[in-house]
Amino acid sequence: MPSDRVLIIGGGPAGIEAARNLADLGIPVTIVEARERLGGMPIHAQYAALTPDLEDAETAMNRRIEPLLGHPLVDLRCNSAVTGSSGTAGDFRVRVAVGGKEDVVPAAAIIVATGFQHFDPGRETQMYGYYEFDDVITLPDCEKMLKEHKVVRPSNGQPPECVAFIQCVGSRDRQIGNEFCSKVCCGIASKEAIEIRQQLPNCKVFIFYIDMRMYGYWENELYWPAQEKHKVNYVRGIVSEVLKKGDRLVIRGEDTTLGRPVEAPMDLVVLSVGMEPSKGTREMAKLLGLPQNPYGYLDTVGVPLDTVSTAVEGVFAAGSCTGPADLEDSISAGATAAMRAAVLLRKKRAGAEARG
Numbered sequence: 001m002p003s004d005r006v007l008i009i010g011g012g013p014a015g016i017e018a019a020r021n022l023a024d025l026g027i028p029v030t031i032v033e034a035r036e037r038l039g040g041m042p043i044h045a046q047y048a049a050l051t052p053d054l055e056d057a058e059t060a061m062n063r064r065i066e067p068l069l070g071h072p073l074v075d076l077r078c079n080s081a082v083t084g085s086s087g088t089a090g091d092f093r094v095r096v097a098v099g100g101k102e103d104v105v106p107a108a109a110i111i112v113a114t115g116f117q118h119f120d121p122g123r124e125t126q127m128y129g130y131y132e133f134d135d136v137i138t139l140p141d142c143e144k145m146l147k148e149h150k151v152v153r154p155s156n157g158q159p160p161e162c163v164a165f166i167q168c169v170g171s172r173d174r175q176i177g178n179e180f181c182s183k184v185c186c187g188i189a190s191k192e193a194i195e196i197r198q199q200l201p202n203c204k205v206f207i208f209y210i211d212m213r214m215y216g217y218w219e220n221e222l223y224w225p226a227q228e229k230h231k232v233n234y235v236r237g238i239v240s241e242v243l244k245k246g247d248r249l250v251i252r253g254e255d256t257t258l259g260r261p262v263e264a265p266m267d268l269v270v271l272s273v274g275m276e277p278s279k280g281t282r283e284m285a286k287l288l289g290l291p292q293n294p295y296g297y298l299d300t301v302g303v304p305l306d307t308v309s310t311a312v313e314g315v316f317a318a319g320s321c322t323g324p325a326d327l328e329d330s331i332s333a334g335a336t337a338a339m340r341a342a343v344l345l346r347k348k349r350a351g352a353e354a355r356g
């Protein structure tokens with residue numbers, strides 16, 4: 001008898017939302033999560049606060065996670081890995097390993113929600129010196145400091161007086177093959193800039209950008225308040241180099257509005273690193289035979305009208321494993337994938353009943 005279970009790979013925002021919807025429909029789910037707990041990047045990377053209202057990230061995520069813990073229809077497997085899969089839509093057999101033990105989970109459908117990883121600025125084509133200078137950090141590094149209310153220069157533990165964000169690090173860069181926009185980093189940099197101004201009111205904050213790409217309502221929720229209320233300085237310009245002078249950093253580049261070179265001392269430089277598919281996303285693509293786009297993200301077949309179906313019937317993909325996505329996108333895709341999986345399950349069951 002084929003299973004009526006859905007197996008979800010990845011317990012981040014997209015996977016959690018898929019699980020919640022399926023369990024609410026009375027459909028049993030197994031969540032396979034590689035890390036020790038649910039929550040995905042907002043928990044793992046210790047985000048401070050979430051857009052748009054700056055709610056504490058852990059509190060917000062826990063509200064989504066808690067209903068799944070101990071839920072009778074949710075079989076949660078953390079520190080686990082999918083090691084193999086056979087069968088077809090309606091009747092998959094997925095091998096799941098935890099702590100050296102392996103078992104086979106029968107599932108009618110599979111939802112892949114294996115997410116993204118942050119761009120490694122060691123691959124940056126400009127010269128920003130992430131691995132050379134302690135006071136050059138990334139957006140997720142800054143999230144951790146904001147969460148602890150301890151935004152300091154790593155080199156000396158002192159609060160910075162002047163901070164610069166550099167946008168589009170690892171995105172919109174043909175030389176490294178990441179031509180895409182990562183969608184969230186303009187908004188996240190603006191959010192972090194607001195939080196720095198709230199935590200360190202005497203600190204000057206600059207955001208250097210090619211062009212600001214605020215996503216939907218983030219324009220009025222983050223961009224304008226950052227400038228008007230929190231006095232964050234937006235500078236249209238290209239920073240080509242970060243140097244060290246004495247115990248401070250100097251950023252060098254061009255102000256493209258004024259058409260003149262810029263050279264400014266800074267205490268802390270935050271690189272707005274973009275999104276790339278996670279290692280787990282690439283591995284699951286291979287294991288399940290899912291086509292990937294040139295950047296390694298999972299290809300969905302019906303875009304723009306179907307964002308979750310893959311080329312393999314019965315296997316759906318949701319969230320940032322399919323491309324750069326904010327939380328709203330990821331959650332919506334998780335819910336859509338859950339619905340598509342539920343439809344498939346009901347059709348298979350109706351077919352089986354009709355055949356007697």
Ligand SMILES: Cc1cc2nc3c(=O)[nH]c(=O)nc-3n(C[C@H](O)[C@H](O)[C@H](O)COP(=O)(O)OP(=O)(O)OC[C@H]3O[C@@H](n4cnc5c(N)ncnc54)[C@H](O)[C@@H]3O)c2cc1C
Nearest residue numbers: 010012013014034040041050051115116280319320326327
């Ligand atoms: C610095 C920063 C701050 C951000 N802040 C915000 C914000 O405030 N608001 C907002 O809307 N968006 C924000 N985002 C974007 C947000 O992080 C993503 O939209 C969201 O995390 C995507 O959710 P996801 O479930 O698709 O992926 P992820 O969060 O990456 O979760 C994927 C999960 O899958 C697991 N996994 C991976 N591979 C495997 C595997 N093979 N087997 C089992 N499990 C696996 C991972 O361990 C992880 O738990 C931010 C992004 C950055 C870079």
Ligand code: SF4
Nearest residue numbers: 168171181182185186
């Ligand atoms: S969201 Fe902004 S910083 Fe991120 S890649 Fe797009 S334009 Fe660049």
